[in-house]
Structures are given as C-alpha cells and as structure tokens.
Amino acid sequence: EIVLTQSPGTLSLSPGERATLSCRASQSVNSNYLAWYQQKPGQAPRLLIYGASSRATGIPDRFSGSGSGTDFTLTISRLEPEDFAVYYCQQYGSTVWTFGQGTKVEIK
Amino acid sequence: EVQLVESGGGLVKPGGSLRVSCAASGFTFISYSMNWVRQAPGKGLQWVSSIDTSSSHIYYGDSVKGRFTISRDNARNLLYLQMNSLRAEDTAVYYCAKSFGWYFDFWGQGTLVTVSS
Numbered sequence: 001e002i003v004l005t006q007s008p009g010t011l012s013l014s015p016g017e018r019a020t021l022s023c024r025a026s027q028s029v030n031s032n033y034l035a036w037y038q039q040k041p042g043q044a045p046r047l048l049i050y051g052a053s054s055r056a057t058g059i060p061d062r063f064s065g066s067g068s069g070t071d072f073t074l075t076i077s078r079l080e081p082e083d084f085a086v087y088y089c090q091q092y093g094s095t096v097w098t099f100g101q102g103t104k105v106e107i108k
Numbered sequence: 109e110v111q112l113v114e115s116g117g118g119l120v121k122p123g124g125s126l127r128v129s130c131a132a133s134g135f136t137f138i139s140y141s142m143n144w145v146r147q148a149p150g151k152g153l154q155w156v157s158s159i160d161t162s163s164s165h166i167y168y169g170d171s172v173k174g175r176f177t178i179s180r181d182n183a184r185n186l187l188y189l190q191m192n193s194l195r196a197e198d199t200a201v202y203y204c205a206k207s208f209g210w211y212f213d214f215w216g217q218g219t220l221v222t223v224s225s
Contacts, residue, residue: 001170035211037153044203044215045145045153056213088153092210095167097143097155 002027002091006100012108019076021103023089028069030093036065036074039102040085048087049074079105110134110214112204117219124194128219130187130204137185141207144178144189146200147218154200157189158207172198194223 003026013019023034032052037045047056049065052072062077076083084107089100116128130142144156157178158167166178177190187204201220205212 033210037212039153044217045212046215047211047213050209050211050213090153090155090211095158095165096169097158097210099153099155102152 001096002029002094002098004089004091004098004100006087006089006103008103009101010104010106012106013079014108015079015081017079019074019079019083019105021074021076021087021105023067023072023074023100025070025072025091029072029091032068033091033093034065034067034072035090035092036063037088037090038083038085039088045088076105081107110206112206112214112216114202114204114216114219117202117221119222119224120194121225122195122223124223125190125192126194126221127188127190128202128221129189130216132185132187132204132206135206137180138182141210142178142180142187143205143207143212144187145203145205145212145215146198147203148197148200151200156202158210159187191221194221196223199223 005024007022034052036049039045053065086102086104111133113131120126141160143158159178175193179188201218203218204216206214
C-alpha cells in the first residue's frame with residue numbers, strides 16, 4: 001500500500017497569498033496517477049487536479065498541480081476567500097486507493 | 109448534471125448489519141466504475157471499496173475486507189454497500205463517488221452510519 005504524507009498539517013495564510021501544499025508518497029506513484037481534492041466543512045470532496053497536473057472541469061487556473069514519482073505539489077497562486085478548506089491528495093495508480101491525511105488552509 | 113444521492117445510513121449496534129445505497133443520475137451509469145469512501149467524524153478520507161462497470165473486478169480496503177460487500181444494479185442505476193459485523197470504528201459518513209479513469213470525479217453528499225450500543 002502506498003502511504004501518502006501531506007505537509008504541512010495546517011497552513012495559515014491571508015487572502016491573496018500563495019499556498020504551497022506538499023504530498024509525498026512512500027513509493028513511486030504509477031503513471032503519476034495523483035489527484036487533489038478540496039473539502040469544505042459539511043460538504044463532499046471536490047476534484048481539483050488529476051494526473052498530477054491536469055485541472056478538472058470548472059476549476060480556476062489559480063490552482064495548479066505539479067510533481068512526479070514520489071513528490072507532488074498543489075499550488076494556489078492567490079488565495080480567494082472560498083479557497084480556505086482542507087485539501088487531500090490521493091493516488092489511484094494501484095487497486096488500493098489511498099489518501100493523504102489532509103492539509104487545512106486557514107485564514108491567518 | 110451528475111447526481112449521486114446516498115441513503116440508508118443510521119444507528120446500528122456493534123455486530124449488526126446495514127445496507128447503504130447510492131442513486132445515480134445525469135450520466136450513463138453502466139459506463140463508469142463506482143466507489144465508496146468514508147470519513148470518520150473529524151478525520152480524513154478513507155477509501156472503502158470499488159467496483160468496475162460489469163461487477164467483474166471488485167476491490168476492498170483491508171479494514172473492511174470480509175465484512176463489507178459492494179454491488180451495483182445497472183438497470184436501476186444503483187450502487188450498494190452491504191456492511192456486516194459492524195464495529196464502532198466503522199462510524200463515518202459514507203460517500204458514493206463516480207470514477208473517471210480511476211480517480212473520483214463526482215461525489216455524493218454522504219450518509220452517516222453510526223455504530224454504537
């Protein structure tokens with residue numbers, strides 16, 4: 001099973017700032033099958049990024065994903081008020097899907 | 109518009125059983141693999157089970173293997189999760205999620221399962 005470790009656990013930033021979230025895998029993720037999801041309180045997760053760097057339909061271009069192998073990054077170029085949420089990475093390169101523990105982006 | 113609506117959650121005693129369902133609409137259900145993901149109160153996401161379009165390939169997480177059974181009814185656009193031998197640690201919101209490739213592109217709002225005496 002591939003273990004995903006996200007850092008930091010909490011990111012305290014102000015609107016307009018840049019957010020950089022990390023996701024590290026315990027072994028190489030097959031074909032960069034790495035996705036990012038956003039979850040707000042009381043809501044279901046929403047797909048942001050798939051294939052490590054492809055934005056899902058309707059996702060603003062301030063969200064970008066990068067990385068390969070075992071190290072992946074989600075960047076939010078300029079935080080909007082609606083971006084404060086919890087973000088999860090997920091690998092889907094094997095038939096044991098796993099999620100990271102999440103990074104909370106909170107208002108400073 | 110894709111819609112996934114879970115139902116069937118509730119309070120059940122340890123050792124008991126429960127079946128949750130997910131009604132799908134707005135897409136060709138038979139063409140997509142489907143999944144269950146859960147989230148314990150205040151915790152992160154945990155993948156539970158996945159099923160391909162024809163129910164030929166089915167996968168389970170280690171924590172539910174042998175106790176939970178995923179199934180689907182393509183004629184009625186329904187996904188199911190039969191949960192047996194429930195434990196307190198199975199308490200969670202259970203989400204139904206549609207696959208595209210093997211990532212999860214749409215999620216339902218979830219149904220809460222509470223296992224307590």
